[in-house]
Amino acid sequence: MRKLHVTQDDFGFWQLSLEEADGSLRLLAHRAETADHLVENARELVAEGRYRDAAVVVDPPRKTVAEAAPDLDNYTVPPPRKAGE
Amino acid sequence: MALVYWTSDGGGAEGGNAARVMNQWIRTKGNPSLIVYGGDVYKSGTDDNFAKFFDQFGRDVSLVCETPGNHDWLTTKKINGNKVPIGYEEFWTAHVSKQPIDAQKIAGARYEHVIDLNGWRLIFLDTGLTKDDRPWPFGDDSRQTWLTNAVTSESGRSKIVFAHHSRLSTGLHDDNIGVHAVWKSLFDTVTGAPRAALTLGGHDHNVSLYGPKSRDNVTGPNVPIAQGIRLLVNGAGGDSLYAEGDGTPPDEFDHTRFCVTRINLIDGRSADVDILSFGVNPKPTTEPEVLANFAVKFRF
Numbered sequence: 001m002r003k004l005h006v007t008q009d010d011f012g013f014w015q016l017s018l019e020e021a022d023g024s025l026r027l028l029a030h031r032a033e034t035a036d037h038l039v040e041n042a043r044e045l046v047a048e049g050r051y052r053d054a055a056v057v058v059d060p061p062r063k064t065v066a067e068a069a070p071d072l073d074n075y076t077v078p079p080p081r082k083a084g085e
Numbered sequence: 086m087a088l089v090y091w092t093s094d095g096g097g098a099e100g101g102n103a104a105r106v107m108n109q110w111i112r113t114k115g116n117p118s119l120i121v122y123g124g125d126v127y128k129s130g131t132d133d134n135f136a137k138f139f140d141q142f143g144r145d146v147s148l149v150c151e152t153p154g155n156h157d158w159l160t161t162k163k164i165n166g167n168k169v170p171i172g173y174e175e176f177w178t179a180h181v182s183k184q185p186i187d188a189q190k191i192a193g194a195r196y197e198h199v200i201d202l203n204g205w206r207l208i209f210l211d212t213g214l215t216k217d218d219r220p221w222p223f224g225d226d227s228r229q230t231w232l233t234n235a236v237t238s239e240s241g242r243s244k245i246v247f248a249h250h251s252r253l254s255t256g257l258h259d260d261n262i263g264v265h266a267v268w269k270s271l272f273d274t275v276t277g278a279p280r281a282a283l284t285l286g287g288h289d290h291n292v293s294l295y296g297p298k299s300r301d302n303v304t305g306p307n308v309p310i311a312q313g314i315r316l317l318v319n320g321a322g323g324d325s326l327y328a329e330g331d332g333t334p335p336d337e338f339d340h341t342r343f344c345v346t347r348i349n350l351i352d353g354r355s356a357d358v359d360i361l362s363f364g365v366n367p368k369p370t371t372e373p374e375v376l377a378n379f380a381v382k383f384r385f
Contacts, residue, residue: 026328029326032099032325033100033325034099038325
């Protein structure tokens with residue numbers, strides 16, 4: 001079963017990753033300051049049939065960008081990530 | 086010379102810092118003749134969202150117009166029996182701007198308009214409600230007639246079409262079949278010759294540049310510029326970034342930074358289009374970098 005994972009990266013930004021049935025992962029979106037829009041996007045991808053069979057899995061918030069206080073100049077595109085990791 | 090700027094998908098309640106920085110640079114250092122916001126005042130086009138948008142534009146939208154996006158259409162109200170995006174409608178009614186509202190028309194037709202600038206025709210459409218199964222012009226033939234007239238009433242092809250949705254795109258949303266009627270309208274009905282130079286959209290939060298595409302094979306290979314129209318997507322306006330998806334692969338692609346599109350209308354036959362990158366962490370002191378691989382020069 002495919003899954004759409006909404007998770008946070010090490011900077012505190014949110015990202016959306018696709019896990020295929022074979023376990024492979026692909027990053028779909030990143031650098032979002034909140035989870036809301038990505039959750040909406042994930043649900044839309046399911047509802048519109050692009051990933052009709054996918055489950056949407058959302059991590060609980062761990063820290064905000066401000067709390068993580070990273071040096072944002074060092075931000076790079078994160079690798080895809082599964083919820084719960 | 087006239088400079089037109091485009092940002093999209095970063096105003097309102099999400100992505101506000103990048104939008105604020107880029108718009109401040111445009112206003113203070115960009116010498117703009119026109120600033121186009123390509124749509125989506127997050128999160129749902131409410132009055133509060135537009136208040137934040139107004140702050141991000143330095144509380145001065147006198148040079149700004151907005152092609153509505155899908156998020157603007159999330160807050161609606163019926164006027165004369167037809168839904169309108171009410172936050173959008175009330176904001177642009179209340180402020181001096183370049184965004185007209187034609188109260189004689191219904192729904193999104195109220196916001197579609199033309200600006201003729203330095204020998205170029207700029208055509209602005211409302212594709213905000215577009216889906217593959219809900220195509221523009223949403224059953225309103227008068228909007229198709231209006232677009233056809235906007236394209237054909239001015240000779241030559243020094244025309245640019247601005248809309249939230251691009252016929253070709255890649256990211257979370259991908260190609261938009263729902264604006265195919267717009268694409269077909271930009272070519273001579275008999276010869277298939279292009280009557281515009283460029284379409285510019287957002288919706289997917291990245292920068293994607295396509296070579297010239299023909300009327301009848303838009304997803305196919307590039308064609309000589311004499312036979313096709315270029316497409317540019319820049320939705321990298323501040324609210325997250327989308328990696329490459331399953332849509333038609335662009336010639337150039339970037340999802341690593343926030344960007345502004347600058348269009349230099351040199352004269353009626355010439356224009357340069359550039360992507361200005363503000364990086365992944367825009368600051369008030371950031372000076373943009375021109376991304377050379379995205380540069381386009383039109384010489385007709």
